[in-house]
Amino acid sequence: MDPRVDLHTHSDHSDGTLTPVQLVALAAERQLQLLALTDHDTTAGCAAAAQACQAHGIQFLAACELSALWRGREIHIVGLRVATAAPELIAHLELVRAQRIARLQAIGERLTRCGLDGAGLAAQVLALPGTPTRLHLARALVAAKLAVDTEAAFKRYLGRGQRAAVPPQWPTAEACIGVISRAGGLAVLAHPHRYQLAAGALRELCAHFHDSGGAGLEVSLAGMGPADAAQAAGLARRYGLAGSLGSDFHVPGLPWRPLGRWLKLAEGITPITELLGFRPAGAPQPA
Ligand code: AMP
Numbered sequence: 001m002d003p004r005v006d007l008h009t010h011s012d013h014s015d016g017t018l019t020p021v022q023l024v025a026l027a028a029e030r031q032l033q034l035l036a037l038t039d040h041d042t043t044a045g046c047a048a049a050a051q052a053c054q055a056h057g058i059q060f061l062a063a064c065e066l067s068a069l070w071r072g073r074e075i076h077i078v079g080l081r082v083a084t085a086a087p088e089l090i091a092h093l094e095l096v097r098a099q100r101i102a103r104l105q106a107i108g109e110r111l112t113r114c115g116l117d118g119a120g121l122a123a124q125v126l127a128l129p130g131t132p133t134r135l136h137l138a139r140a141l142v143a144a145k146l147a148v149d150t151e152a153a154f155k156r157y158l159g160r161g162q163r164a165a166v167p168p169q170w171p172t173a174e175a176c177i178g179v180i181s182r183a184g185g186l187a188v189l190a191h192p193h194r195y196q197l198a199a200g201a202l203r204e205l206c207a208h209f210h211d212s213g214g215a216g217l218e219v220s221l222a223g224m225g226p227a228d229a230a231q232a233a234g235l236a237r238r239y240g241l242a243g244s245l246g247s248d249f250h251v252p253g254l255p256w257r258p259l260g261r262w263l264k265l266a267e268g269i270t271p272i273t274e275l276l277g278f279r280p281a282g283a284p285q286p287a
């Protein structure tokens with residue numbers, strides 16, 4: 001049986017809603033053997049998650065999901081098994097945090113021009129602990145009854161090209177891959193099917209990702225359809241990227257993104273767990 005692993009999850013240190021300890025309790029309930037906490041642009045929840053995983057006998061990888069730009073478009077890069085104390089990684093995360101604060105304030109100004117209390121909404125989000133994201137702002141809009149749900153908040157105000165949208169200014173993909181690699185981690189291109197790229201552009205992105213030192217590609221993600229999974233598997237094989245998998249879990253109760261869902265890798269793909277030296281508990285040791 002395939003080991004149960006989840007290498008893409010969020011806690012309330014970014015835009016998830018569970019604390020790391022609650023997340024790990026759920027992971028234990030779901031009998032996960034290996035878990036990575038991949039909060040947006042932070043590793044702040046990793047120490048608590050590591051401790052909780054140890055108590056539950058779950059193997060843990062300190063990780064994060066970095067926001068990056070490739071050809072001016074936003075992509076996400078998961079850094080697996082990073083050294084959270086690496087000074088270069090810490091400096092990178094501090095820089096991005098400052099960029100996020102400036103961006104949310106700029107979005108707040110645009111919301112004000114839409115006739116809303118933009119400064120108040122932005123201040124509310126910036127007062128929260130953890131990485132501030134547009135999802136927090138979407139939740140604040142919903143709480144203020146200015147949108148029926150977060151999806152509507154993105155559609156009306158926060159999504160690309162909408163009234164209050166501010167294009168992000170993240171570091172480049174190469175920079176992020178470099179920071180992750182020098183922190184001892186493996187860089188994984190997250191959710192390739194969500195970038196709305198044409199097939200040729202997606203191939204170019206994967207080639208560039210590999211040539212810049214990237215190690216893996218998410219080929220099996222909760223919510224990925226069969227066609228997307230087949231395309232991702234083809235890209236992993238073609239560009240020599242190892243296959244990663246996970247749920248991109250944010251909140252409990254979303255049936256299409258359950259924590260630790262059983263996921264399988266397609267044939268002919270090196271599991272990223274192999275590069276990480278992961279062996280399920282009880283598995284025979286190599287001779
Ligand atoms: P940010 O990193 O500040 O740009 O915030 C992006 C976060 O918002 C993502 O990590 C998603 O969790 C969430 N998000 C992005 N687009 C949408 C959308 N259309 N509907 C709901 N959540 C979204």
Ligand code: MN
Pocket residue numbers: 010015040135250
């Ligand atoms: Mn998110």
Ligand code: MN
Pocket residue numbers: 065076190191
């Ligand atoms: Mn993402």
Ligand code: MN
Pocket residue numbers: 008009010065248
């Ligand atoms: Mn994510």
